[in-house]
Amino acid sequence: xxxxxxxxxxxxxxxxxxxxxxxxxxxxxxxxxxxxxxxxxxxxxxxxxxxxxxxxxxxxxxxxxxxxxxxxxxxxxxxxxxxxxxxxxxxxxxxxxxxxxxxxxxxxxxxxxxxxxxxxxxxxxxxxxxxxxxxxxxxxxxxxxxxxxxxxxxxxxxxxxxxxxxxxxxxxxxxxxxxxxxxxxxxxxxxxxxxxxxxxxxxxxxxxxxxxxxxxxxxxxxxxxxxxxxxxxxxxxxxxxxxxxxxxxxxxxxxxxxxxx
Amino acid sequence: xxxxxxxxxxxxxxxxxxxxxxxxxxxxxxxxxxxxxxxxxxxxxxxxxxxxxxxxxxxxxxxxxxxxxxxxxxxxxxxxxxxxxxxxxxxxxxxxxxxxxxxxxxxxxxxxxxxxxxxxxxxxxxxxxxxxxxxxxxxxxxxxxxxxxxxxxxxxxxxxxxxxxxxxxxxxxxxxxxxxxxxxxxxxxxxxxxxxxxxxxxxxxxxxxxxxxxxxxxxxxxxxxxxxxxxxxxxxxxxxxxxxxxxxxxxxxxxxxxxxxxxxxxxxxxxxxxxxxxxxxxxxxxxxxxxxxxxx
Amino acid sequence: xxxxxxxxxxxxxxxxxxxxxxxxxxxxxxxxxxxxxxxxxxxxxxxxxxxxxxxxxxxxxxxxxxxxxxxxxxxxxxxxxxxxxxxxxxxxxxxxxxxxxxxxxxxxxxxxxxxxxxxxxxxxxxxxxxxxxxxxxxxxxxxxxxxxxxxxxxxxxxxxxxxxxxxxxxxxxxxxxxxxxxxxxxxxxxxxxxxxxxxxxxxxxxxxxxxxxxxxxxxxxxxxxxxxxxxxxxxxxxxxxxxxxxxxxxxxxxxxxxxxxxxxxxxxxxxxxxxxxxxxxxxxxxxx
Numbered sequence: 001x002x003x004x005x006x007x008x009x010x011x012x013x014x015x016x017x018x019x020x021x022x023x024x025x026x027x028x029x030x031x032x033x034x035x036x037x038x039x040x041x042x043x044x045x046x047x048x049x050x051x052x053x054x055x056x057x058x059x060x061x062x063x064x065x066x067x068x069x070x071x072x073x074x075x076x077x078x079x080x081x082x083x084x085x086x087x088x089x090x091x092x093x094x095x096x097x098x099x100x101x102x103x104x105x106x107x108x109x110x111x112x113x114x115x116x117x118x119x120x121x122x123x124x125x126x127x128x129x130x131x132x133x134x135x136x137x138x139x140x141x142x143x144x145x146x147x148x149x150x151x152x153x154x155x156x157x158x159x160x161x162x163x164x165x166x167x168x169x170x171x172x173x174x175x176x177x178x179x180x181x182x183x184x185x186x187x188x189x190x191x192x193x194x195x196x197x198x199x200x201x202x203x204x205x206x207x208x209x210x211x212x213x214x215x216x217x218x219x220x221x222x223x224x225x226x227x228x229x230x231x232x233x234x235x236x237x238x239x240x241x242x243x244x245x246x247x248x249x250x251x252x253x254x255x256x257x258x259x260x261x
Numbered sequence: 262x263x264x265x266x267x268x269x270x271x272x273x274x275x276x277x278x279x280x281x282x283x284x285x286x287x288x289x290x291x292x293x294x295x296x297x298x299x300x301x302x303x304x305x306x307x308x309x310x311x312x313x314x315x316x317x318x319x320x321x322x323x324x325x326x327x328x329x330x331x332x333x334x335x336x337x338x339x340x341x342x343x344x345x346x347x348x349x350x351x352x353x354x355x356x357x358x359x360x361x362x363x364x365x366x367x368x369x370x371x372x373x374x375x376x377x378x379x380x381x382x383x384x385x386x387x388x389x390x391x392x393x394x395x396x397x398x399x400x401x402x403x404x405x406x407x408x409x410x411x412x413x414x415x416x417x418x419x420x421x422x423x424x425x426x427x428x429x430x431x432x433x434x435x436x437x438x439x440x441x442x443x444x445x446x447x448x449x450x451x452x453x454x455x456x457x458x459x460x461x462x463x464x465x466x467x468x469x470x471x472x473x474x475x476x477x478x479x480x481x482x483x484x485x486x487x488x489x490x491x492x493x494x495x496x497x498x499x500x501x502x503x504x505x506x507x508x509x510x511x512x513x514x515x516x517x518x519x520x521x522x523x524x525x526x527x528x529x530x531x532x533x534x535x536x537x538x539x540x541x542x543x544x545x546x547x548x549x550x551x552x553x554x555x556x557x
Numbered sequence: 558x559x560x561x562x563x564x565x566x567x568x569x570x571x572x573x574x575x576x577x578x579x580x581x582x583x584x585x586x587x588x589x590x591x592x593x594x595x596x597x598x599x600x601x602x603x604x605x606x607x608x609x610x611x612x613x614x615x616x617x618x619x620x621x622x623x624x625x626x627x628x629x630x631x632x633x634x635x636x637x638x639x640x641x642x643x644x645x646x647x648x649x650x651x652x653x654x655x656x657x658x659x660x661x662x663x664x665x666x667x668x669x670x671x672x673x674x675x676x677x678x679x680x681x682x683x684x685x686x687x688x689x690x691x692x693x694x695x696x697x698x699x700x701x702x703x704x705x706x707x708x709x710x711x712x713x714x715x716x717x718x719x720x721x722x723x724x725x726x727x728x729x730x731x732x733x734x735x736x737x738x739x740x741x742x743x744x745x746x747x748x749x750x751x752x753x754x755x756x757x758x759x760x761x762x763x764x765x766x767x768x769x770x771x772x773x774x775x776x777x778x779x780x781x782x783x784x785x786x787x788x789x790x791x792x793x794x795x796x797x798x799x800x801x802x803x804x805x806x807x808x809x810x811x812x813x814x815x816x817x818x819x820x821x822x823x824x825x826x827x828x829x830x831x832x833x834x835x836x837x838x839x840x841x842x843x844x845x
Contacts, residue, residue: 521661
């Protein structure tokens with residue numbers, strides 16, 4: 001039976017690119033207030049899954065239910081409006097704009113719906129205040145007026161989380177938010193994510209680094225070659241022989257890797 | 262002012278109006294268009310037809326012209342904006358060639374001879390020409406700059422700028438790419454239409470070749486020169502490119518060559534334009550005028 | 558019926574020349590992602606050099622060889638000094654530089670050689686072919702033979718040789734290609750050399766076929782070939798060639814038979830927009 005507390009329900013989701021089966025009949029649920037980790041070696045189909053959930057790709061078959069409503073086939077901006085915020089594995093800041101403007105763009109979500117509202121001025125004290133509050137959450141206040149393009153990767157990853165938060169999401173999709181970060185930055189990021197969950201946001205995260213994922217996630221889904229290999233608590237997964245094989249068989253030391261890609 | 266200077270100024274102002282339209286599409290929304298002269302032409306032809314065939318006065322016709330041009334912009338933009346960036350450049354070139362061919366080959370538009378006998382604009386019984394027409398053009402330019410300025414300040418403009426920088430990121434932040442690209446396209450083409458109407462009433466005779474592809478290139482190079490996506494770039498570009506032929510008058514023979522070479526050097530070494538990010542002028546301005554607003 | 562066949566053959570000749578011009582454009586787009594409008598400038602320069610050398614030496618072979626070598630150098634110079642440094646900017650930047658360059662080249666030709674039309678007035682030294690009542694003039698035979706040879710050689714290079722493999726790898730992803738030991742810069746040079754040399758041949762053939770060489774001869778091909786690479790599927794060389802051949806035939810037949818109120822030069826763009834609406838990736842483009 002499917003759980004009633006599920007905010008996101010993925011059933012038999014497939015995505016084929018020509019002959020390549022990037023994702024094949026994957027199903028899982030994400031419960032409210034949960035951190036669910038989506039794990040797997042390179043090319044396992046994690047980012048493809050993300051892109052289907054956030055509306056960038058249309059699934060070949062299967063369904064996605066967000067709050068019990070079918071959302072597969074909707075476009076990214078509609079998904080954002082429904083309350084899904086996301087980050088990107090390869091960061092995509094608006095490089096020539098300031099950090100503050102990057103956040104403000106997300107704050108406009110409600111203003112992009114009608115012509116009337118979108119012809120209103122965006123740089124008002126209220127929006128600025130709201131944007132600064134969000135920057136505070138992701139500790140980027142000091143950089144508010146810097147161009148986003150010159151920020152180091154760690155700050156950009158937090159900026160992307162900030163942009164997603166400005167949408168007031170119920171579900172946050174984090175695509176490898178830890179990759180490329182130094183050790184101390186990783187623990188900062190962990191704290192940030194835990195604080196978001198406390199505020200009632202559910203999190204689906206893709207992680208390459210098993211150590212981080214095992215520590216942070218309530219439950220874990222492991223993908224390999226586009227299929228679901230295993231699902232369970234981090235403890236179950238860590239002792240699952242198939243998972244260990246998938247990792248050690250492919251990348252060798254991925255299990256112990258502290259940074260990836 | 263001599264009437265010659267006034268005539269040159271009128272053309273510079275009209276070019277600036279058209280360029281502000283393109284700046285909204287290319288500079289702010291990041292949608293490359295190489296067919297802007299087509300919309301300039303559609304504006305000029307509809308103004309000419311409305312005044313000569315339907316006998317409409319300019320003040321009624323002008324808003325209608327903008328509506329028509331913006332509407333055609335919407336219809337042509339709908340399929341064009343679905344294609345990838347490089348396709349868009351070529352598609353808009355295609356639109357320009359086809360529109361010019363239609364003007365040339367459909368008898369309704371007067372063929373190669375174009376449309377003549379376009380009346381002067383009248384205001385309270387006075388015929389506007391020379392200085393007074395320059396005044397009208399400047400008024401329109403002011404309105405266009407005001408709209409451009411407002412565009413950078415309103416949510417729709419912000420959405421367009423976000424789309425121009427990174428469409429995937431922008432759309433995952435709730436911005437509908439189709440809606441806002443089209444909005445930019447409609448505003449930009451309507452401005453081109455206004456420029457066209459002013460052009461028709463100034464020339465009083467228009468022909469298809471006035472709106473060919475080279476004109477599109479000229480308008481685009483003008484905003485590249487001035488600084489794409491800046492508020493004053495199109496005006497600076499229009500003034501410089503409008504004055505160049507006069508400066509180069511002694512070398513008429515080499516005019517086009519110099520024009521090509523200047524554009525090439527400019528874009529090769531200063532692709533963001535005279536007023537763009539990291540441009541020499543902007544750096545100098547910042548140095549001597551710190552604390553001054555740098556408008557975006 | 559014979560008229561129809563002769564018209565089709567003329568169309569095929571026009572199409573072959575379009576294909577020769579479009580080839581370079583498709584190759585360059587495939588590897589750099591640049592819309593190389595100035596390619597038509599190279600074609601014009603090639604026609605003029607060919608004309609000049611022929612006028613001086615009276616040897617067509619010399620004219621073609623010198624034209625090819627000179628245009629190859631010109632192509633590589635453009636790539637090294639203009640396109641390559643601009644690749645990091647948005648695509649409109651190299652595009653505008655290319656248009657500016659094209660204008661400059663046209664003007665340069667006009668200033669050096671004068672605005673008047675130069676005539677080649679010679680037939681290509683090929684045999685006249687006859688089937689039943691259909692006569693294929695020596696020039697037509699020559700155009701078919703030369704373009705067919707070029708297509709075959711190019712097809713052989715791109716599909717059967719290591720160079721071709723390296724070219725395809727580089728156009729897929731330059732960084733990965735260079736990580737497996739392919740010298741990406743050299744491949745790009747080779748593509749510009751090939752494309753520009755073929756453009757020179759095309760320029761000389763057009764000069765002979767229409768018996769005219771003039772400064773603005775590149776204007777229409779410059780933009781028509783852009784439409785052709787879209788119809789063929791951006792970056793698909795075979796697609797561009799097939800599209801060019803079809804367009805040549807369609808233009809000639811439509812002008813000969815149907816009385817359409819549009820100039821033949823708009824046909825390419827109408828076809829392009831129709832293709833974009835129906836199949837946005839182009840006739841022979843891959844995937845969505």
